Amino acid sequence: MNWNAFFGPNEIKFLIDLALSLVVGLAIGFERELRGKDAGISTHMLVIAGSMLFTFMSATVDPASDSRIAAQIVSGIGFLGAGLILKEGASVKNLTTAASIWFAGAIGMSIGFGYHMIAVMAAIASVVIPRVPHFTRKTSGQG
Numbered sequence: 257m258n259w260n261a262f263f264g265p266n267e268i269k270f271l272i273d274l275a276l277s278l279v280v281g282l283a284i285g286f287e288r289e290l291r292g293k294d295a296g297i298s299t300h301m302l303v304i305a306g307s308m309l310f311t312f313m314s315a316t317v318d319p320a321s322d323s324r325i326a327a328q329i330v331s332g333i334g335f336l337g338a339g340l341i342l343k344e345g346a347s348v349k350n351l352t353t354a355a356s357i358w359f360a361g362a363i364g365m366s367i368g369f370g371y372h373m374i375a376v377m378a379a380i381a382s383v384v385i386p387r388v389p390h391f392t393r394k395t396s397g398q399g
Contacts, residue, residue, distance in 0.1 A: 273308050273368060276375065276376075280304060281297070285299060285300035287383045288353075294340070295357055300357075303357055304363050306364065307362075307367075311364065311368025315370075326365055329365060330358075337355070337357045338354065340357070359378070366378065
């Protein structure tokens, strides 16, 4: 069987991009699941791989319009994230989850455009940022 008929340069680049997308999606999603958050491994792997695929195909099929597709990815994932945000009384929930999904889309786009090291650095930041200690303002009555 002639594998060259199936795997040209685009397919090999796509396999590398897909593998990287799945690895960084796994890492980010694993961190989210460890902390008991709604969007975990599957969600992050799919968002990153999907963003990468849209970007990869856009850059491959019509390199002159890749920024147009990128803009649509940003707004589409923003819409997805907006659906996750819940307001309960005075509190708002899932803001970080929505931001994580949006950031994952950006990571996928960077992979699709071929910026692999930038994607890895952003993925590391995505795992570290939620671990940064939070400073909260004490409300009146707490001392």
